[in-house]
Amino acid sequence: MPTLAQLRELQSIAQAGLTYTRDDYDKGRYVRLLALTAELLAGQTGQDAATVSGLLRVEQGYLTPKVDVRAVVLNAAGEVLLTCERADGLWSLPGGWADPGESPREIAVREVREETGREVRAVRLLAVLDKDKHPHPPDLWAVYKLFVLCEPAGPDAAHPVNTETTDSGWFSLDALPPLSPGRNLPEQVRRAVNLALNPGLGVDVD
Incomplete structure (x- = not known):
């Protein structure tokens, strides 16, 4: 096979x-x-x-990987913002497919607003990962995952009614909820937070 x-x-x-x-x-x-x-x-x-x-x-034209942008948002307590996916009831970093006409920064900010109701400011790139090189479930598409550090840019907000997510909240790394494995893995969330807290580590690239 x-x-x-x-x-x-x-x-x-x-x-x-x-x-x-x-x-x-x-x-x-x-x-x-x-x-x-x-x-x-x-x-x-x-x-x-x-x-x-x-x-x-x-799909037409020369085949290239799809791009998935994930926002890494931390609060003052060092907790990470996660959202509960309507599709599987599991949790993930806010994010989704990149849309033409938007930069990765713009996508990260919009996804956080749409999926959690929070306003953030995109700061810097943390990692570019090849989904195939990590133990995600099999995917039809080749995918590059971009992790973008974002800062809260307003007060905390109630979770908005939307078609993609059902809840959102702040979680410490030692108490992560069940994560949506097609979107992000526990080790990826922990690594992204470590990169956010330690700028000297640079950007992870597969």
């Missing part, structure tokens, strides 16, 4: 081929290669094959 990395490489070859070839026969071959890749990816990730095939067909 091919590995997830090998399947993503096949997806990249098929997608690039569909983007750049001008030969109709080659296009047919790349379409078939992409369909076979989708079937195998569905088996690896536990997702429905038709859903995976549809997602891959939407």
